[in-house]
Amino acid sequence: MKVKLKIWRQPNAKAKGKFEKYELDGINTEMSFLEMLDALNTKLIKEGKDPVAYEHDCREGICGSCGLFINGRPHGPGEEIATCQLHMRAFKDGQTITIEPWRGKPFPVIKDLIVDRKAFEKIMEAGGFVSVETGAAPDPNTIPVKKNKSDKAFDAGVCIGCGACVAACKNSSAMLFVAAKVSQLALLPQGKPEAKRRALNMVAKMDELGFGSCTNTGACEAECPKGISLEHIARLNKEYLKASFTEEKD
């Protein structure tokens, strides 16, 4: 099959970007979307042109490296997939495909389709952990955990940190990302002692870094490659409110 590509090109963080158009023939429908981009880059390199920079690594939807805004959707058409799990069979022969980086102030472009997601790291550093040092842990079966709570914690814990939730949100809110971690740890007894501090600190950091507010549109949930539910945002709100009223200062 043949595709027409419209790709955001930007040589570095300071440069002004623009869309470039490319035509690519000989695409097999079994190819993954990234393999299609590999083919484009091979062509560009052979023509002596600068290949398109994009991020990827595991290519099986779990590392969270890849994240492209394809035809107006984070990770492109398809439900609960990362960009690397998108296949060319999702497109029609001759279709125009527009490819952009994540947009949003907290994720500045580094080059072409690569953005800087350091803001997520800073949020995690603010509280996305249980403070237990190596060697200080008891046998797990001394603390029983209800299966449904543990399963829910897992459902939140599957976040791959790709940033699709922010890219999907009209306010560039990181609520689903923050909620996934706060909720996972609040559901488990191991996370309880720090639950209040965690909610307050992570939310404060998120606000400080320029992520927008949540207005409950649900766009994040709709585009999350791991199907993380809005229920976790509800739990974050509950945890945050509770903490705001009751957390004692250190």
Place this chain on the structure above:
Amino acid sequence: MTKLDSKIPEGPLAEKWTNFRNKMKLVSPANKKKLDIIVVGTGIAGAPAAASLAELGYNVKAFCFQDSSRRAHSVAAQGGINATKNYRNDGDSVYRLFYDMIKGGDYRAREANVYRAAEVSNAIIDQLTAQGVPFAREYGGSLTTRSFGGVQVSRTFYAQGQTGQQVLLGSYSALKRMIGKGKVKMYTRRQMLEVVVKDGKAQGIITRNLVTGELERHSAHAVVLATGGYGTIYYLSTLAVGSNGSAAWAAHRKGAFFANPSFVQIHPTCIPQLSDFQSKLTLMSESLRNDGRIWVPKNKDEKRAPKDIPEEDRDYYLERRYPAFGNLVPRDVASRAAKERCDAGYGVGETGQAVYLDFKHAIEAQGAKTIGDKYGNLFDLYEKITGESPFETPMRIYPAGHYTMGGLWVDYKLMTTIPGLFAIGEANFSDHGANRLGASSLMQGAGDGYFILPNTIGDYLADEIKKPKPPTDAEEFEQAEKEAKEKLEKLLNVDGNETAASYHKRLGKIMWDHCGMARSEEGLKQAAKEVKELKEEFWKNVKVPGTMNELNQELEKAVRVADFFDLSQLMIRDALNRKESCGAHYREEYQTEGGEAKRNDKDYMYVSAWEYKGEDQEPVLHQEKLSFEFVEVKERSYK
């Protein structure tokens, strides 16, 4: 000449680790603050190591090539992590896990290290659970387990089919905590290019900042490599596209011996290659073999859809050949058996390079819901790639390159032959012999990172407390940076016609065909010739666009491919040298009448440790003889 000394502590097997810890040198808290440690790689070995060392009070600098340490490929481990909790009351023990690993590794691993790995396994589960890792639980609230290949107890802890992700994120959170406290300085988007050796000791590294292109010098009192395996040498593998052998190779060039480079695990259950454009193969967890049954049709010209093929026309070849272990034979055995059936013409699918993994009986017996609870996300993953649902039709699977048992040679303290340079996790060779058992890679990486290295490194650093951190303007740093720069310039200056990836693909094919699941003297010699020619062509005709001083993904790739050429030559040499079959190293000339691997304990019961002698020079083989005091060496049988 460096002599191999594994530094195994005295005493009975079960007391060695305790004895070592009782006698090791300690560094006082006041002195730890004065010592800097570099950790390269932040997967399931590196992240816990960096976090744990920082908790102890050392100043840690951690490096990874991804934009976040959460993305290391440990994240993709699916099935589980072993521990000897014996929660099932099924006869498990530290000795039993040790024995399973020694036998699984076909008697080519070091007893003392393996025993220690089994010994620390329980503490890993404790640690991870305390971090909030949501392992699967029973309704009563306790942790549950499942079975894995090559063993007869149920000791594998798991979080659906995403154990690696959950376990890595637990360790990542510990690392994030220490970064937040300012105890770890994290350097993301860095490619390590050189190890700096000064006064005979590893004292730093040279990295390239992948955003600016700048070459950077980092010094420390010790360097830890947690840089994973080199399975991507086959181009198509279950690894991340960016996984590579360059850091280990850089250490090797500077004097670290490379052990058993040809020992590579080919994982039996991966989604088969669908097209020539394919850039990677996706693993389907070994845990699926708990409930899935592997078969091929009995008739070569079978045309019916799998669900229409009646029982009498199916060959459940693993159950037929290995009645005791059935579908749960170890990976090397399962992979070879699949290859044997496909080579004999019974393979399925368009290419004939696949076998069925069927859940029909499990769904009938346990119900679709139970099977969905256990493997739901794996079934989804399969369906996303192939467009077929394993609830309705059997999966098609085929072996793919997965894990490297080989790696940097280390002693009991996990130190390489360069003093001050440590290797942990998949980057070392230490615990899996010639074949790794399922769910033991997360275990070994985490064990090294949380509990072993933080102890053993102190024994080395205790003698370094008076020494200031080496200045990065020292001559050795100057020289190492110069070498790194020259290599990058050389790659950029070739200015040929073919991409680095195209050479990687061709190299991978040679290695897969001749130094993969089955090897022969003739094939290996052919491979050696072909690799040499292809390497020459690479250095004349590779095209690396752009410059050194910018984000340049093609340059990153070219460095990796260039190192893979050198490493593949060592792999072939090692495979040729070992004139026996053992574990995953299967030499066609050395097989039993039943087609199983035939060891030669008299001549090859050793670890081959290769010493680098210079570009295009013959490496020198050193042998670490293995002796088995605590197990009886037998023919490995799963029948």
